[in-house]
Amino acid sequence: MPTASERPTPRRAGRPRADTRPVVGDPTEEILAAASRLIGELGVSGTPMSRIASEVGLKQSSLYYYFRRKEEIVAALVARANVVPLELVRTITADGGPPAVQLYRFVRADAVALCTLPFDINDIHRIAQRDPVEFAQYWKERATLERQLASIVRRGCAERQLRKVDPKLTALTILANDEGAQNWFRNGSKWPAGAVGTYLADLVVGGLLAGTEHLPRTRDAADKLDAASSAE
Amino acid sequence: MPTASERPTPRRAGRPRADTRPVVGDPTEEILAAASRLIGELGVSGTPMSRIASEVGLKQSSLYYYFRRKEEIVAALVARANVVPLELVRTITADGGPPAVQLYRFVRADAVALCTLPFDINDIHRIAQRDPVEFAQYWKERATLERQLASIVRRGCAERQLRKVDPKLTALTILANDEGAQNWFRNGSKWPAGAVGTYLADLVVGGLLAGTEHLPRTRDAADKLDAASSAE
DNA sequence: AGGTTGTTTCGATGGAGCATCGAAACAACC
DNA sequence: GGTTGTTTCGATGCTCCATCGAAACAACCT
Structure with a gap:
């Protein structure tokens, strides 16, 4: 008597496919x-x-x-991709630490995540703009992300760690930065995703810090927290 | 006898249009x-x-x-848009001044130019990636732009004005930044294009300067040169 | 065993958009 | 009045998206 693994995949209900290959999964x-x-x-x-x-x-x-429509496939893809940055701010905020370090961690990890994405996020972004109904979920989550980033920036300014900047505008720019990086990264980059992430984080956080001399220390702190986070 | 301005536009050669409106120009x-x-x-x-x-x-x-093809129209549009940043680096390099100031001027003006563009540069960018033949001119000019920006960054590093960064990577990031900014700017921005440009230039140049304390001075110098440039 | 129900797939079809082709409709010139 | 060159049109074929009704099965019920 054949075990479950030997048994051929049970025939599925419904009309059989014209393509004879067996149905592998969902x-x-x-x-x-x-x-x-x-x-x-x-x-x-x-x-x-x-x-x-x-x-x-x-x-x-x-x-x-x-x-039901092609856009529904696209919306499903973007919904999954969106989980990454949302989860990212969640854990980073939970980990605590100085706002500058939190920003550094976010920018770096978000850039890396985007660069390793199989598809072009900006392409999808464009479709989402023209179809606000199908992508309502996406825009809602993105607004949340912007708010949370802005609040980190706001704290950084209040603690005199960062220059005086508009938190909302900064959040927008950070996200646009990461997405922009993906643009030329996918276009055949000679740098690895990790290098791009670190470079971007250096640039953005360096540009926000009240004193650039604190950048190395901020980066070190981010490294340590990232290491601790990935170890668990 | 009617003058040239009174005379109706002379009938053009070729089959007349079904649409009765007069042909206005080229x-x-x-x-x-x-x-x-x-x-x-x-x-x-x-x-x-x-x-x-x-x-x-x-x-x-x-x-x-x-x-001949739809892409030919797109290519013609992008060719014109590309003139702006090329002309920009040309005049800025000719004006001279410290590399940091040159960068500041470029980032700000390029961001403003992109934000006032009637169409989405990233959308077109994407099409250009998939059709390297039709858009060969575009990619050539873009490579030139990257090289010139990189050389400004290189000088800035050599003169210890900027942090030690990869010039090529920096040039790429600057261009991607400006294009990324256009993304959310067209998506209904509450900030004027000028504010976006200044903000981006502050962030990028601030992130590149060896000491952030030089940022206000750099901005002032850029302001003066821009004023002089627009006055002539 | 035979019939019913539910699930999954297919083929046919219509509509929209891109691109090509040959011909139509003119002006200008000989 | 005929020829040539220019500009426009209509018809057509192709690809793609989306819908619809029916086909082809499994599972379940009598």
Whole structure:
């Protein structure tokens, strides 16, 4: 009698696929994975639904059983990508420490996360701007992110650690910076993602600190907290 | 006898347009102007050729008499936008002055120029990445811009005015910064373009200077040179 | 065993957008 | 009056997105 691992995948309910390859996992996940890969290569408007479908062994129209519109796929991808920075501010704020160190940690980690993303976040950003309904979740989370970043900046200014800057404008610029970095990073960068992150964090936090001489100390503190955070 | 200004525009050679409105100027220019406006509103993939055509009083297929492909229109737009930063480094380098001041002037003016651009430079950037042939000119000019910026940074480092940074990486980041700023600026900014430019220049140059305390002096010097430059 | 229900997939189809082609409709010149 | 060159059009083919109804199965019920 065959064990579960030997047993061939049980036939699924529903009409069989024209493509004879066996169904590997959750089709929704398969579709998202294929879409992420293809969109990373060809861009959103450059990847036809038919291509995504054939990649997962389906016909074009069958995709619409899982997603009602192309943008729904894009929205699902961006929703996952958005988790990273949100989680990031959460843990960094929880870890505490001086605002400048928190900012340093965020900028570096966010830049690295964006650079290792398989698809172009700015491309998707653009689509999200033109479809506020489908991407309502995205904009809400992004506003939260901006607020939390701004509040870190505000504390940094109050404690005289940072120059006097507009917290809201600074938060926007930091996010735009990280996304801008991804732009040329994906465009064939000779620097590794980690180097880009550290460079950006140096530049931004260096530009915000009341005295640049504190930058090395800030970076060291960030290193230590990051190490402790990844160890657990 | 009617003077030149009273005389109706002389009939042009070729089949008359279905649209009865008189032809105002060079159709190529009209097309580019309409395309710039529409693409700014709806994005490149969001503006159909038929829309551009009807805007200038032509049928869809008639556009292909002036431009062979849609990307050719986009390339023409980006070629013009690219003139601004190139001209900018040229005059700023010619004006001379400390490297930090030159950088400050560039970042501020470039950010302002991008923010007042009618269309989304990142959107076009993305298309240019996927069509290196049509946009060869763009990439060549951009490489030149990077090199010139990098050389300013290199001098700044050599003169101990700036922190020790990678000049090439810095040039890339500066350009990405300016483009990133345009992203959220067009997305309904409550700050004027000038404020954005000054803020970005403060942040970037502040982050590069060996000592932040020199930032106000650098800004003042940039102000003076900009005033002198605009006066002539 | 045969029928019913629910699930998943397909094929056909319509509509929108890009691009090409040949011809139409003019002016200018011979 | 005919020829040439310029500008525009309409028709057409192709690709892509999205919808719809039906096909092809499994599972469950009698």
